[in-house]
Amino acid sequence: MDFLLQLLISGIVVGSIYALVALGFVLIYKATGVINFAQGEFLTVGAYVCLALVAQLQFPFWLAFLFTLVVAVLMGMLIERVALRPMIGEPIISIIMLTIGLSSVLKGGVMMIWGPNNRAYPQIFSQVPIHVGPVVISQIYLWSVGFAALFLLIFTLFFKFSSAGIAMRATADDQQAALSMGISVKKVFGMAWCIAALVSAVGGILVGNINGVNISLGFFGLKVFPAVILGGLDSIPGAIIGGLIIGMLEAIAAGYIDPLVGGGMKEVIPFMVLVVILMVKPYGFFGTEEIEKV
Amino acid sequence: MSLLSVNNIEVIYNDVILVLKGMSLDVPEGKIVTLLGANGAGKTTTLKAISGLLKAEDGEVTDGNITFMGQEINKRDAEDIVKSGIFQVMEGRRIFKELTVTENLIVGGHTRKDRGNIKRDIDMVFSYFPRLKERFRQVAGYMSGGEQQMLAIGRALMAKPRLMLMDEPSLGLAPLLVKEIFEIIERINKEEKTTILLVEQNANLALRIADYGYIMESGKVMMDGDTTDLLNNPDVKEFYLGLSDVGQKKSYRDVKHYKRRKRWLS
């Protein structure tokens, strides 16, 4: 029982980071109709930028963290402006190819600047674990969940209550009607990419602190696919719940199944879920069935 | 001088499809002007040319111009045009289905600078449409057609426009509701001093609340006049009001015959 609890906790930690990255992915999909295959690389870039600021430029961690968010937002803005905006109205397949290309470019850029070696963050959070009843939780896990939850909360409130957030949801709902309200759809697209880059960067920094940093962090980002398919491609709450579930499933697979089969299930399970969900519930648990028309 | 004037415009979709061929109309401040015509005549295109929404559909004003309060607006973005005081209530209501009633109204006021008054104006909209007030937290997509039309008009009120463009607000509504909606359009015109350009299929009702009417066919105006004159015009009676001299209903199938006669008349 304690073992299961322990697994679930680490599942929630990782799942909350998936949730964060999935939120960005869904946001771009909802607002602009684009499937962003570069979402994982946003995470990689965030992790490396923050690490460089902390380790190479000796910034205090909190400052580096904030600075990385600014860099991420600028990157999102730039990508939308330079790469995506000229593609408005082009066939969806071209736009998907573009995001795949973008992911290679970002990965290549990171390789060029920082090289292929594994790196680790200097120790930022105390390593003294915290005991909660029978379970032991490392402090970095607590911080990580706390941060992921904080950002999820901020954006949930943003979409619910701020005028910009409501305008974004309106645009996702009916683009032409949004234009007729005087909403600048271009600005909404830009904002979607900025927010997606920002939440992914936060995710990257958190994962980087837990697992270390290397060029394959982008694979971590790939896990958003099972998460968003599970939750429904166009549902933000779905993305959050999907992320958490995938995180927990992974942890359970790692704890119970991997010892029996000699490992690997942890990596496979999310994608098995993806296939099953696509077969039995193609719109996920919270997605709109209308989605096919898009 | 008119609040809005459309001068001899030509509109082309996708660089090839010529839809408006020298369309002109004038909307004086404070009035209700109605634009009538059969399906496909180009009424919606005219409204979208004014509101700037054409550009999002690959349509373009290629000749003529549109002025609002003396300024040429046909090259501006939809966003700027809304900010300058023109608001289009689109055909088919187009409410934001996933948003609540209140959120839809907030989006209506998106371009307003005086954000402090949003709350007050939501109450103003609720006073026009008490039914929306009862449903203020409901997700708009689940409301009935009539309620959605009320919301679409309420959303326009939130923008406090000088000129409201309405595209077939009666479409698909039960007769009683249509009457209610038209009464509210009249009230908005009187109480909010909003000038209205009303596109309608329901010529009968539209001519009764409007001051002036245009009838268009194949991309241009073919008849216009004070609504009292139009209501008494035998051609209009026969083909747009659906009443011939003997008072029986006629259908649009007769429009062909009408065109033939028109040519002969001119």
Ligand SMILES: Nc1ncnc2c1ncn2[C@@H]1O[C@H](COP(=O)(O)OP(=O)(O)O)[C@@H](O)[C@H]1O
């Ligand atoms: N986006 C578009 N692209 C091409 N043709 C269009 C488009 N919108 C409308 N049309 C054409 O323009 C003509 C006028 O349409 P419209 O303005 O919608 O007429 P109405 O509102 O009077 O029914 C029709 O023949 C229609 O097929």
Ligand SMILES: [Mg+2]
């Ligand atoms: Mg129309």
